[in-house]
Amino acid sequence: MQEKDLLYVVERWKSSLENLILILVMVGVGSFIGGLTNSIAIKMLFRPYEAKYIGKWKIPFTPGVIPKRRDQLAKQLGQLVVNHLLTVDSIQKKLADRHLHCNVEEKIEQEFDHFLLKSTSIQQLSDKFGINLQSNQLKEKIAEKIVEQIRVYLQEHHEKPIKLWLEQAVTDEDIDKASAFIRNKGIDLLNNEETRQKMEDVIQQYAQSKGFLGNMVLSMFSREELALKVQRLVIEYLRSEKGYQWISRAVNQEWSNLLEQDLKIAESIFEKAKTQDLLKKVIQEQLAVEDWLEKPIQTILTPFTDQVKIKIIPLLTDQLFEKLSNNVPEMLNQLEVEKMVENQVSSFPTSRIEEIILSISRKEFKLITYLGALLGGLIGLIQALLFIMI
Template sequence: MTALFIIIMMIIIGAAIGGVTNSLAIKMLFRPFEAKYIGKWKLPLTPGLIPKRRDELARQLGKTVVDHLLTPEGIKKKLRQSEFNQQVTIWAQSEVNRVLDQNLSTKVMLAKIGIYLNEQQLKSKIADLTEKQYEKFMDSKRPLLLREVISEEWLNKTDEGKKWLTDYVQQQLTSYVTSDTARSKIGQVVDDYLDGKGFFVNMISSFLGNEGLADRIQPILVQYLQSRDAREWINEILSNELDDILDLPVEKIEAQFDSVLNGAVLGKVVSESVPVEKWLNKSVTEWIEPFKAQLLSHIVPTIVTKLSETLVDRIDLLMKKFRLEEIVEKEVESFPIERVEQLVLNISSKEFKLITYLGALLGGLIGLVQGIIVLLVS
């Protein structure tokens, strides 16, 4: 009976020592959180293992994340997966639909992304941009002749326009000369010309009368204006005038119209002509509706694919720029050690209990062996 009691006590004591020792070892992984002192003497094994090696743990964890978890190769592999791209595309399409369903005006939509515009500001911007573009264009064209600025196509069109204008001028002159107004004017001019030209001329004038002379002159003028010679004469005058204009420097032509046409005036005209208020109040849905189907079926998937390809090409550089290792290290360093302990215990509580029970079991077996040895020796 005494031998059995000794063995049982040895087993109990050994199990208690093994269980308590393992449990204490697990606790000492985290606790104490800070070093403990007796006077100036620091107690050994304080702080716990993880708090003591916290900085090194942070560095190693950051290195592990970068080298083995979030690697450029792994991210590239994920980005290249067709399923992933399909999921992103579906999400992007749903977001586009969500935005369009809100039926927000262009002005409100711009405000949502931090761009605040009103009608006057936008008109001012358009006017300034137009003026700058005008000045930029004219700076390079002012030294040139007008002929050098106009394209070959437009030069050909001026020739066609010249032919049309010749016919038009000929028709208008003929129409005017055949009118009663022209007949009266011809008579007046003849009368003014013959007045005071001498007795003989006055006698002829009195004999025929001004109206008689006008009746004879008018058909002659009409006949001439309808002739080929008149047409060539008109065409020659217009050609000479056109050549003179085309051979003028652009800056000289600009100077002639500076009071009515310059960058500021053009900018104001353009800004007032653009329906800014209508555009800003028009909903984004109205703008996109004509090509909404193409946007969702083609443009959005294309953008997603291009972004994925760009990320794949630049992911190595982006990972270096992000310095993910430093981010993880700083986050771990700033993470409360109590939270770390709780996190580990929540994940591994069953395993820690098994370790404690295993310690008790081993301690009990050691106690059993010790009890048997004691009995044999005694």
């Protein structure tokens, strides 16, 4: 009886071992097939890169899914970028980010400080940017602009009296200075030898025009004596207080008359080509353009450093971002981002696309392979159990 029991136990153990081996084999085969199938399926997404033929017969499933659908993939990626990634709203939202504004302002300030450490003339700066600045041309342009502005101003205000501009600009002290200047110039003119000679000629002509009486006066006094006498009398009168008051009254009267005139009297003079040419010439002679061009621009900007950093740079930055934000739709339309992405992806080698996708999803693909092996093993286990039960 004990021998039969021993044999029964051996047979049961042998049967269990066979069943265990069967289960392990079927689980192993199922896992291998499941993992291999998923791995091949993943490979078939990319491989082969090109269609394979046996003679004229095309082998099915060649090329791989992604190489076969690359053009469609490129188009879909372009639409994805434009419709969901690089959208107008997303770009405008980024441009409205104050942190970005502050970063840009800080970068501009750094570049501005670096620029101030240099010594760059306006001429050098213009040459760097390919701008041809010639001093003569600048003088001409500036003079033309000034003259044009004066002409326009005179046309717009020609019916207004001159006193609106000059009455407050010229004081009594200025009138006194003008009167003194005229008196001094008059005295200098009378003291001139040429003036005395002219007076002698006038006296000679006047005396001769009076006939006998004139000749009698010239016989008593020479024309030189009469001219010298008249010259001294006029000079003494001009130097006297009465003479000065006379000149001052005359200047004040003429100034008052001028103030009551309309600006059109100046317009009529200004409209003459000779007047404008003369004014342009005077302006060009007074413009020190050569010195401006050779002067370092840093010396001009340094006194305004704080204002530039506090007011100008933030204002320019805000205007720059506002301009960019307003033009985002047009910029994207001009760039044709969708077409650009599509062309770029289409030009990629399939191996490059595979490398990109695998670099992103390599871990997930491995998990898919392992999942296939797991599912294959489970299926093998179920099959083994069913086989044993049946």
